[in-house]
Amino acid sequence: MKKPNVAFICVHNSCRSQMAEALGKKLAGDVFESFSAGTETKPQINQDAVRLMKQAHGIDMEENQYSKLLSELPEIDIVITMGCNVRCPFLPCRYREDWGLNDPSGKEDAAFLVTMKLIEEKVLDLKRRIQEKVILDLSDSAEPKPAPQE
Numbered sequence: 777m778k779k780p781n782v783a784f785i786c787v788h789n790s791c792r793s794q795m796a797e798a799l800g801k802k803l804a805g806d807v808f809e810s811f812s813a814g815t816e817t818k819p820q821i822n823q824d825a826v827r828l829m830k831q832a833h834g835i836d837m838e839e840n841q842y843s844k845l846l847s848e849l850p851e852i853d854i855v856i857t858m859g860c861n862v863r864c865p866f867l868p869c870r871y872r873e874d875w876g877l878n879d880p881s882g883k884e885d886a887a888f889l890v891t892m893k894l895i896e897e898k899v900l901d902l903k904r905r906i907q908e909k910v911i912l913d914l915s916d917s918a919e920p921k922p923a924p925q926e
Contacts, residue, residue: 780853780912782808782902783867789814789843791822791881792858796895798835803896804903811850817843822881828888854912856902871912 784796793812800810821837829835846867855869859876875898880887905911 780808780870780906781850782810782854782856783846783849783852783869784810784812784856784858785814785846785867786812786858786879787814787860788816788818789845790818790820791825791879792877792891792895794821794837794841794843795825795829795892796856796858796899797841798829798837799833799892799896799899800902802833802835803899804906807903807906808854811852812841813844813846813849815846817845819843824880824885824888825892828885828892832889832892854902854906856898 782800784793784800786793789812793814797810797812800808804810821841821843826837829837849867852867852869853871855867855872857872857874859874859878875895877891877894878887880891902911
């Protein structure tokens with residue numbers, strides 16, 4: 777069965793979405809393919825995020841990741857927006873949700889670590905929901921399953 781493509785979307789694709797892509801690859805690469813992109817780009821990934829991801833998870837985001845535009849993404853099955861408080865452009869997909877994460881850019885390390893931990897928890901929850909076919913079942917019809925009501 778084909779693994780779904782998940783895109784983590786944020787305005788500049790330099791911090792939260794990059795951390796989500798890296799953690800998605802590390803923690804859920806067996807269940808889904810992780811990508812990230814933004815409506816604008818930055819010359820480099822947020823250096824505090826790079827440093828703290830190396831320390832906390834042993835991941836060098838600059839090794840294989842860079843800030844990129846939505847137009848550079850492959851076909852996407854699941855779109856996860858980070859909570860940028862702006863209207864995200866339409867990106868065709870079969871399922872979409874917003875994680876409502878505050879941007880730690882420009883803040884102390886503790887803010888980055890809190891955001892990183894939330895992303896880790898949300899990536900693992902997304903992995904579980906995909907495995908249990910709660911949000912998307914690529915093996916049956918082309919119709920997405922609705923998000924469960926909380």
